[in-house]
Amino acid sequence: MSIRKSWYISLMQADSSRTYSLRISKTAGYIILLIFLTSIFVFSFYARNVWRKNTELIQLSKLQRENDALRDRMSNFSTQVDSLLIKIRIMEDWEDTIRQERRLPVINPDVRALGSGGTPFSDPVFLPFCEELDRLYNDNLVRLNYISAKTELTFATHFDLLSTIQSRESLYRATPSIWPTFGRITSLFGYRLHPITHTRTLHAGIDIANDRGTIVYSTADGTVTFAGRSGTAGNLIRIDHASGLQTRYAHLDRIFVQAGDTIYKGQIIGAMGSSGNSTGYHLHYEVMDLRRGRLQNPVAFLGVPEDQLPTDNSLDITLTFEDLDFDIVNYEMGIGGW
DSSP: OOOOOEEEEEEEOTTOOOEEEEEEEHHHHHHHHHHHHHHHHHHHHHHHHHHHHHHHHHHHHHHHHHHHHHHHHHHHHHHHHHHHHHHHHHHHHHHHHHHHHTTOOOOOHHHHTTTSSSOOOOOGGGTTTOHHHHHHHHHHHHHHHHHHHHHHHHHHHHHHHHHHHHHHHHHHHHSOOSOSBSSEEEEOSEEEEOTTTOSEEEEOSEEEEOOTTOEEEOSSSEEEEEEEEOGGGOEEEEEEOTTSEEEEEEEEEEEOOOTTOEEOTTOEEEEEBOOSSOSSSEEEEEEEETTTTEEEOGGGGTTOOGGGSOSOOOOOOOOOGGGOOOOTTTOOTTTTOO
16 A cells, blocks of 8 residues: 655634645645746746847947937038038139249149049948948048048148249349339440440440439349449449349449348348449449359349330440350459440
């Protein structure tokens, strides 16, 4: 005879002495326990999945917001890139205008358009996450590389323009190009009848007549190499210029500079007079090319064509500065008359 084991479950009310008993077989108890444990496991698994799903949804929502924010920033960045490209274009137009006004070569449009061809660079860093974000990122990356190349070119062309303008300015400052005084040209450059000896001799410069004391100006930046009395030239100033030219101002009444002084274009250096071998108040003005040892026609440096000069000078001028070739060492200023 087998002994059957059972489980008893007793329940007692707190306010009563009554007890309720429940008898179940051991097999049924195991089944109930198994069902209870299984229920706990299923509930735990479900609760864990729900928590994980909620966590993923929260993270996904956060990533979506970050993507939206990054997309907006990419769009704003793209707008800023467009603004930079417009500013670079305006700078290029400014440079072209300056080059045209200064009569300098304009940059070739094909050179300006560098970077517009070839295979664009692509960085797939955002491609696994968002195609639109990847497209925006690579579009901006390509344009940034283009801006970098444009900036380098613009810097180079601007630097070249600045250097050229500065060189031209320095050359202009060092080249005689203004009138040395106010007055009337009474004798031109070339052979003429000497007003004192009445012989046909070379007049090495031009004569500009006016009242005694009329201000005389330096026609270019330079250094005074001589300032004093010089024979038939009277009171004389010689100025050497970085352009390789030398200017001479003779028959002065007064000299306001001395040898070694640094002189600037338009600076007052003396006053008109009639010192030396002279027949009246005037300035004798010469230009010498020190590099070639040649006299130059000063009229060519005044910007006034000879055919627009006064025609009351009856002298026959047949010699131009290309026809002259003097040894500067043996040349004595004053030969040919003043």
